[in-house]
Amino acid sequence: MAANLVAxxxxxxxxxxxxxxxxxxxxxxxxxxxxxxxxxxxLGVVMASAVAVAAVGFAxxxxxxxxxxxxxxxxxxxxxxxxxxxxxxxLFGIGWGLVGYCPGPALASLGLGLRAAWLFxxxxxxxxVLAGVVAAARRRRxxx
Amino acid sequence: MIGEAALGGAxxxxxxxxxxxxxxxxxxxxxxxxxxxxxxxRGRGWRASFLVGLIAAPLLxxxxxxxxxxxxVTRDPWLLVAxxxxxxxxxxxGSGCTSGHGVCGVARLSRxxxxxxxxxxxxxxxxxxxxxxxxxx
Numbered sequence: 001m002a003a004n005l006v007a008x009x010x011x012x013x014x015x016x017x018x019x020x021x022x023x024x025x026x027x028x029x030x031x032x033x034x035x036x037x038x039x040x041x042x043l044g045v046v047m048a049s050a051v052a053v054a055a056v057g058f059a060x061x062x063x064x065x066x067x068x069x070x071x072x073x074x075x076x077x078x079x080x081x082x083x084x085x086x087x088x089x090x091l092f093g094i095g096w097g098l099v100g101y102c103p104g105p106a107l108a109s110l111g112l113g114l115r116a117a118w119l120f121x122x123x124x125x126x127x128x129v130l131a132g133v134v135a136a137a138r139r140r141r142x143x144x
Numbered sequence: 145m146i147g148e149a150a151l152g153g154a155x156x157x158x159x160x161x162x163x164x165x166x167x168x169x170x171x172x173x174x175x176x177x178x179x180x181x182x183x184x185x186r187g188r189g190w191r192a193s194f195l196v197g198l199i200a201a202p203l204l205x206x207x208x209x210x211x212x213x214x215x216x217v218t219r220d221p222w223l224l225v226a227x228x229x230x231x232x233x234x235x236x237x238g239s240g241c242t243s244g245h246g247v248c249g250v251a252r253l254s255r256x257x258x259x260x261x262x263x264x265x266x267x268x269x270x271x272x273x274x275x276x277x278x279x280x281x
Contacts, residue, residue, distance in 0.1 A: 003166075003167045003189065003190045004189050004190050004192075004193040005193070006162060006163065006166035006167050006190070007163065007166075007167065007169075007189075007190035007191070007193040007194040007197070008193040008194065008196060008197045009159075009162060009197065010159040010160075010162045010163040010166070010171060010194055010197065011159070011193065011194035011195060011196060011197025011198040011200075011201070012159075012197035012198075012200065012201045012204075013155050013156075013158055013159035013162065013197075013201075014155070014156055014159035014160075014171060014173075014194075014197070014198060014201075014243075015197060015198045015199070015200070015201030015202060016152075016155055016201045016202075016205060017151075017152040017153065017154070017155030017156035017157075017158075017159065018152065018156065018201075018202075019152070019201060019202045019205050019210070019212055019213070020148050020151055020152035020155065020205075021148055021149045021151070021152025021153055021156075022145075022148065022149070022152070022213045023152065024202060024212075024213060024215055025213045025214070025215045025216060026215055026216065026217040027215070027216035027217070028213075030272055033265075033268045033269050033271075033272040034269075034272045034273070034276055035269055035273070036273055036276075036277050037276060037277070042145065042146075042149045045146055045149040045150055045153060046149045046150075046152055046153035046156070047153065047246060047247065047250075048153065049149070049150045049151075049152075049153025049154050049156075049157065050153040050154070050156035050157040050160070050247045050251075051157065051247055051250050051251045052154075052157065052251075053153070053154045053156075053157025053158055053160075053161065054156075054157040054160040054161055054164075054247055054248060054251035055157075055251040055252075056157075056161065057157070057158075057160060057161020057162075057164055057165055057251075058161070058164060058251055058252050060161070060165060061164050061165055061168075064165065066168070067164070067165060067166055067167050067168035068165055068166050069166050069167055070166070070167040070168050072168055073164070073168035074168050074169050074170070075170070075252075076170060076239070076240075076249075076254070076256075078239060078256065079255075079256065080256075081255060081256055081259050084237050084238065084239075085238050085239065085256055085259060085260055085263075086238070086259065086260070086263050087234075087237060087238070088233075088234045088235065088236070088237030088238020088239065088260075089234065089238040089245070089259070089260040089261075089263035089264040089267070090234070090263055090264065090267045091230050091233060091234030091237065091238075091267075092230065092231055092234030092235050092238055092241060092264050092267070093234070093263060093264030093265065093266065093267025093268040093270075093271065094230050094234070094267050094268070094271045095226070095227040095228070095229070095230025095231035095232075095234060096227075096231060096242070096264065096267075096268045096271075097267065097268035097269070097270070097271025097272045097275070098223060098226065098227035098230070098271055098275065099217060099218050099223060099224060099227040100217065101217065101227065101228075101231065102231060102241050102242040102243075103173040103174045103177060103231065103232075103235060103241050103242070103243070104173045104198065104241075104242065104243050105215075106228075106231075107173065107177070107195065107198050107199055108198055108199065108201065108202055109202070109215055110199050111199050111200065111202060111203040112202060112203075112212065112215065114215060114217070115219075116215075116217045116218065116219060116224055117215070117217070119221055119224045119225060119228070120217075120224045120225075120227060120228040120231075121228065122228065123224065123225040123226075123227070123228025123229050123232065124228040124229070124231050124232035125177070125181075125232060126228070126229060126232060127228060127229040127230065127231065127232025127233035127234075127235075127236070128174070128177065128178045128181070128232040128233070128235070128236050129181065129232075130229070130232070130233055131178075131232065131233045131236030131237050132178070132181075132182070132236065134237075135236070
């Protein structure tokens with residue numbers, strides 16, 4: 001229960017941050033990515049600020065044996081820089097650049113009644129399901 | 145504008161720190177969403193709670209009298225579907241998106257996340273350059 005409340009608060013704060021900074025507006029994302037046009041530096045400021053505060057959180061975490069409301073930390077386990085990482089990031093970047101939506105702002109916009117956000121989010125979920133199917137098929141082909 | 149951006153970014157950072165220090169999980173939105181659909185039900189509760197907060201905050205902020213920016217986005221359904229498929233597929237294949245790699249991973253100085261973030265930034269900048277300046281869309 002405590003874990004759910006922590007996660008709810010984190011989701012609310014994350015999305016409030018996207019809203020206050022204007023990052024739920026894809027036009028501003030594209031304004032940052034359009035380095036050859038009228039450049040809008042806002043996304044850079046948002047990310048730098050978010051990274052700086054998050055880094056303090058991760059540094060504090062190194063002093064804890066376990067999280068405050070759970071028994072263990074769950075750091076990402078993979079370490080390899082491989083074709084899947086780079087290829088996946090490249091495909092993600094192309095999709096992001098096409099309309100200016102990444103997963104956070106797209107989901108945060110669902111309550112605003114935008115058909116575009118719903119269409120994007122449904123296609124995004126379909127893309128995730130497809131990636132899961134492909135990954136499962138690969139695992140079946142190459143055991144171990 | 146800059147002040148709001150810095151404040152909004154700081155709130156995102158606080159959310160990331162809260163999820164890590166509170167329950168030991170990375171606030172990567174593509175991963176949180178994708179794992180909701182996987183077979184194992186363990187961890188679904190906190191993930192669902194996070195997503196509820198993510199969707200509810202702009203509404204609550206608007207109801208409280210705050211100015212929610214009106215998103216300007218293409219209405220071309222094929223472009224939206226193509227972009228959504230690429231973002232969904234690419235974020236799973238590459239194990240993260242703007243939040244998981246771009247904020248959390250960069251803050252942890254993960255070499256994987258630094259590589260992924262540089263890659264998706266370059267790919268997105270190139271895509272916008274081609275669509276706006278070469279194709280004129």
